[in-house]
Amino acid sequence: MSVVFGGIMPHPPIALPEVGGAEADKVMDSRQAMLDLGQRIKQSGAEILVLISPHAPVFGDGIAINISPQTRGNMGQFGAAQVSFTCRYDPKLGTEIGWQAEELGIPVIDLDEQIARQTGINLQLDHGMMVPLYFLRQAGVELPLVPCSMGIFSPEKLYSFGVAVQRAAEALGSKVAVVASGDLSHRLTPDAPAGFDPRGKEFDQKIVALIKSLDVTGLINLDEDLCERAGECGLRPIIMMLGALDGLAVKSEVLAYEGPFGVGYMVAALEPTGRDQTRRLLASLQQERKQKLAQLRAKESYLVRVARQSLTSYLEGHWKDPASYDVPEEFARGAGAFVSLKKNGHLRGCIGTTAPTRANVVQEVAYNAVSAGTEDPRFYPVRLDELDELTISVDVLMPPEPIDGVDQLDVKKYGVIVRRGARSGLLLPDLEGIDTPEQQVAVAKQKAGIGPDEPVQLERFEVVRYH
Structure with missing residues (x-):
């Protein structure tokens, strides 16, 4: 046995009637598609669910698996504490995934109560898990769970983790469904939660097309600037899930896509239909990565x-x-x-x-x-x-020069230094997420420990940036 199903599910809390009320009907296509996806998981015969969330505790040096014997969560953060689930962890699969991932050079962090106390993290199921589980349970899917965080790794390493999931399933003879929880662009409209970027729509269109055609290489090689400007949270979980389908023939179907609240929601079902050696992509992805790094180093x-x-x-x-x-x-x-x-x-x-x-x-x-x-x-x-x-x-x-006010700043051209007594803070120019001089000064004040309403002396400077 092996991976018998792959899926992509969004996680808007507003899709739950208990949270969104009448607003939930605005994502009815997504709600129906997630129920459909749940029915397909039931029909696949899956025995265990691996669920990957971008909002679970994320570490820079490993992919985390919550190994609590029972994981719990509720939607109290969104005013619906009555929506609560308890899921049983599958220790055999979780442990085997860790071993297989280590063999592929992917560190795995086992999250338990001790680590939670040491790091101050919360082991409760986050909304990236809770929303998909809500619709899966409505569809009658109540499987043992292996809850995983997304990783902050290069795409081929994220893909490798998915390969580890597949190898673990094969080693144990288990039927496993792997679901990536993730939304697409958060910047589709002027009233979107992360602001508007015209490339948000372009990103979503590309993701939908690439999933329909199951173009893994296209997903992995997406332009980094496009992904950053889209403000997405689903690409990494999706790549991890796709790795679990490495070497398999897959029927890929986008069941729904919509973005009524300025955030893109896609539901997709990826159903294995057999083996396909031409889709064993890990080695070629690793080689492409080495070549790309060598080219970057040369420049x-x-x-x-x-x-x-x-x-x-x-x-x-x-x-x-x-x-x-x-x-x-x-x-x-x-x-x-x-x-x-x-x-x-x-x-x-x-x-x-x-x-x-x-x-x-x-x-x-x-x-x-x-x-x-x-x-x-x-x-x-x-x-x-x-x-x-x-x-x-x-x-x-370059040497800094004093200025009289923020109207003399240009966030693309000038960095800023703020001073108040012995406290000072600096922010470089042309940084992602810093779009106005007011933002630039506010962040520099924060770095210096200067209150937002405290007056400061301002200096600006230019830099020469080398790559």
């Missing part, structure tokens, strides 16, 4: 190469002396510099200096790269095995 600027080499040598235990790097003439001066690390589009560390603290820009970058990777208090230190997944950028700061 890295000198300062980015310095940052990468400095951090790599430090993590390997033989840190290269920052004074030993060649110093091109353009970087011989002193200047403040910030090093930013991103992992699969998500910030992984960013630390810098607002004024020169070293002999030249090259040394500034070498020191700050190590700080960004190991001392940013917002993140755990970067591990050596993460380095290949990191993209690095370096911002070299």
Whole structure:
């Protein structure tokens, strides 16, 4: 036995009449489609449900599985505490998934009460689980559950986790249904919860078309800027679910798509019909990833190469002396510099200096790269095995100049420094999610521990950004 069903379900709480009341009827197509999907899971003979949610506790260094013997949840957060479920965990499948994932190089974190206390996370089922379970139970599906979080990994690693689910099902001889919980763009209309972006609709159209044609490679290679601008939360769970169908012939059908509240909701059923060796994609996806990384490394600027080499040598235990790097003439001066690390589009560390603290820009970058990777208090230190997944950028700061007010700021061109007494905060220019000078100043104040209504001195600066 193996994976006998794959599904995609949205998770709008408003779709529950107990939450949305009459508004729930505006997503009637989705509600009916989710009931249909539940009936199909029943007909598949599935014995266990693996449910992947983007709103379960997410870790930067692993995919989490809630291993509580019984998991509970309710919709009290949305005013409907009477909607509550208790699900029985399937320990055999959960443990086997962990083993198979580790074999594929995907760390799995077993979430239990001890880890919950240590990290302050909540083991209750989140709404990304509760909404799909509501409709599955209405359709008569009450299966043992393996609740999984999405991972913040590269797409082929997310796909690998799905492959691990399939291998675990085969090892145990279990019939498993895998459902990805996720909404599409949250930016379809001007009144959408995450604001409006015209590319939101483009993203949703592409996802629907790619699922209909079961184009896994197309999904994995979606333009990163398009995905970021869409403001979605479903792509990673979908890719994880698709990995569970690796090497299988699949009938893929989109049962519904709509977006009445500015958020895209898609329901899709992916039903295996047999084996198909041409759809064994993991090895080719891994090879494509290696080639893409090699191409990116070849294009890295000198300062980015310095940052990468400095951090790599430090993590390997033989840190290269920052004074030993060649110093091109353009970087011989002193200047403040910030090093930013991103992992699969998500910030992984960013630390810098607002004024020169070293002999030249090259040394500034070498020191700050190590700080960004190991001392940013917002993140755990970067591990050596993460380095290949990191993209690095370096911002070299020009001297700041005082300004009289926010009307002299341009978030794309200028960074900002706010000062009040001994407190100061800095925000770089051209950052995702910072669209107005007022936002820019507010975030800089927050970083400095300055109250939103406290007056500050403002300075602006330009940067030269290196990739």
